[in-house]
Amino acid sequence: MKPDFTLPPAPGRPLGEANIWITSIGISVGLIMIFGLLGIILVNGMEAFWPKTIHELTLSPAAEGEKPYTLYASITKDQTRHVPADPTQPGSTARDIREYQLFTGSKETYGQSYRYVDVHNISASSTPQGLLCLERMEGGKALVKPLELQLASGETIPASSPEFMQAFRRALDHETELREEIKAIDTGKIGTVNTRLADARLDIKAIERSYDIREENGTRTAALKQNPVVRDVDHPVEELAKLNEKVARLNAEYEQYTAEASKLRAQQGRDTLVYSLGDGERKEISLDKAVYGYLPNDLGFFGKCGVFLHNLYHFIVDDPREANTEGGIFPAIFGTFIMTLLMSALVTPVGVIGATYLREYAKQGTLVQAVRICVNNLAGVPSIVFGVFGLGFFVYYLGGTIDELFYWKKLAVDNTPTFGTSGILWASLTLALMTLPVVIVSTEEALSAVPRGLREAALACGASKWQMIKRIILPSALPGVMTGLILAMARGAGEVAPLMVTGVVKLAPSLPIDGEGPFIHLERKFMHLGFHIYDVGFQSPDSDAAQPMVFATTLLLILLVVVMNLTAILIRNRLRKKYAASSF
Known part of the structure; x- marks a missing residue:
């Protein structure tokens, strides 16, 4: 006799396994998006400080009869642009154009810092040594060929001399020291005097609007006006005299500090750099209008790392310039x-x-x-x-x-x-x-x-x-x-x-x-760093020049939030160990 039972069905997949896979895929996609976004910000933010190679490019003329012209530029982007067919031109077809985005600097000469050039219009390209990336107080960076350095002592050092860069850096360091001393006087000493002067003049105005001061028989008297600003001045004439003496003393201090700053300013701009652009145009710039300079084509890997650290440090500790598209962001941090x-x-x-x-x-x-x-x-x-x-x-x-x-x-x-x-x-x-x-x-x-x-x-x-x-x-x-x-x-x-x-x-x-x-x-x-990103990214007149600053500022904002959060997390972990009875 056969047993009266049936075998259970073969076991299938556990209930809920599909939900587990969907959840894991969702988490993976989220993590990929987060780390991908952070990677994009990190790469583009760090790239803003890395010294880029300067190319000497010879461009074909735009029209027949014109001569080719040369410019110094850094290639910042290599892209392909699709050009649709022109219906007004018979036989025109759609095509793809490969073009470079070039950073040329020298906005006062070229009208803009960035430009796009068709690769086929570049007839010659090289990366010669001796080209200088010059960061200026105004006008942004300039990519130039240095010719000579004219010092205040009357000495002229040609760019071909091995002592040129050492003398150039010494002159820049001297100008930086003068600039910092002047800033310390303007914002420190003169700023303090101006604040005290404003308070003293405010007290003088309050007394003058509250009391009618007259001089009779060689004696000054004060009578309270209607609707006075202050009423609690016991001797307004004497108090007004003291305040006027204080203002005179503060004005003397102001003149003294202004003279010190003027003396330092007279020492600025005595050294001059003579350089030329790619077309051979000869120009000069006094070094009080320069901030930093280096020869990127002459640097090795460790030399570029030094420039990178220098740029990153000054981006963190300096004040902004050029409508926040140049300089640092220390006030925002x-x-x-x-x-x-x-x-x-x-x-x-x-x-x-x-x-x-x-x-x-x-x-x-x-x-x-x-x-x-x-x-x-x-x-x-x-x-x-x-x-x-x-x-x-x-x-x-x-x-x-x-x-x-x-x-x-x-x-x-x-x-x-x-x-x-x-x-x-x-x-x-x-x-x-x-x-x-x-x-x-x-x-x-x-x-x-x-x-x-x-x-x-x-x-x-x-x-x-x-x-x-x-x-x-x-x-x-x-x-x-x-x-x-x-x-x-x-x-x-x-x-x-x-x-x-x-x-x-x-x-x-x-x-x-x-x-x-x-x-x-x-x-x-x-x-604020967040508003700085908005201002530079959406309000800047030169969006191409602002883009590196946007990524760098975004990276610093993320790092600042991470540092503050990590500090709070460390404090929380110490508290958690101390009060282990809590569920948190």
């Missing part, structure tokens, strides 16, 4: 860093207090749930909405109130707002408000993850609820708080739209923190 730190210092305590109240003190119910929903919805509000709110509430209302309470004299005399205009404080507060939901949500999750046993043990030992929260709950939840802060920093550092109406500018004349008392100037406008 500094402004981004200070704004992010200030935003973090403002958002963290408010977010922790709000989350602690919602989790530990508020009675859970419909109202608290509605508050949580509102907090979550705030995270989806467009950033420009926060910017408009910051402009209306922080700048106009709160800043105007501060001016009326503490800077009323300046407001009444000059009608110039101090905090009632956009600045780094209001930009930081706006971004703190924008990132507040992230900190509240992450802190609430961290508080709820603290084991219940720790709470009960603390209360059983006689601790009050506040003592339990302060000494047990909050320290254990600090790693989760740091997670929220990391997310807030990453979002806030890259925002641009709210900053455009609350404090960021194209070029800031001074930093928010400097050596001038009170050293921290929260009312000042500032530069």
Whole structure:
């Protein structure tokens, strides 16, 4: 008799295996896109600092009867362009044209720094040694052939001399030292004197608008006017005399520092470089208008690495020039860093207090749930909405109130707002408000993850609820708080739209923190890396010249965010080891 049973069906693929494959493919594609984007930014950003070979190109004439002409250029792009057929020309067909994008420099001569040339129009090409890449204070770079160096001592050193580059670098170093000394006097000493002069003159105007000062029988008297600016001056005549003496003393200091700067400026521009362009045109430039120069065709690999490090260093520490398309971006780096730190210092305590109240003190119910929903919805509000709110509430209302309470004299005399205009404080507060939901949500999750046993043990030992929260709950939840802060920093550092109406500018004349008392100037406008990318990439008149700067600035912004986030992550890991009882 045969057994009465049937075999089970052959096992197929486990349920859900297809979903696992789809998920893994999605993650792989996402990682490829992220690292691909970072690779593009890294390559193009670093390429902006690498010295490029200078070619001597001979171009065919555009029309018959004209002579070929020569120019010095670096090949920055090799591309193929499709040219469609011209319907107005019989027999015209579509074709592909290979062309080079050339960096020629010398905008004052060629009209632009970049140009496109058909490869077939290049009749000769070479890379001779001795060609100089000259970075200038104005006009961008120039690719030239140096002829001679005329020194202030009367000595002339030809470019063929082995001592030419050493003398050229010594002269450039001397001009750089003079430029830095002049800048230190202008921004340091003269800047401080101008600030003190402005304060003294403000006090003088306030007294003059408040008191009617007359001279009778050799004696000066003061009578209070209607609607005076100040009322608390006991002896306005004597105070006015002291202020005038102070202004005279400060003017004397100003003249002294101006004379020092003028003496240094008289020493500039005594050395001259004589050079020629590709067409043989002879030109001269005083070295006070030059910044740096090198011979890229004469350099080996390690020499090019030295130039690369020099360009990268000065890009980080120098101020911008040429509508932000030349020079460095130190003010933007500094402004981004200070704004992010200030935003973090403002958002963290408010977010922790709000989350602690919602989790530990508020009675859970419909109202608290509605508050949580509102907090979550705030995270989806467009950033420009926060910017408009910051402009209306922080700048106009709160800043105007501060001016009326503490800077009323300046407001009444000059009608110039101090905090009632956009600045780094209001930009930081706006971004703190924008990132507040992230900190509240992450802190609430961290508080709820603290084991219940720790709470009960603390209360059983006689601790009050506040003592339990302060000494047990909050320290254990600090790693989760740091997670929220990391997310807030990453979002806030890259925002641009709210900053455009609350404090960021194209070029800031001074930093928010400097050596001038009170050293921290929260009312000042500032530069930001994100806005710098927008300004250079979309507002620059020369988009080709701005493209390397965009990639380099983007790379530095990413690195700055990564460094700040890594610092917060290291702090979080130390806290996690210290409070190992927490789930975070």
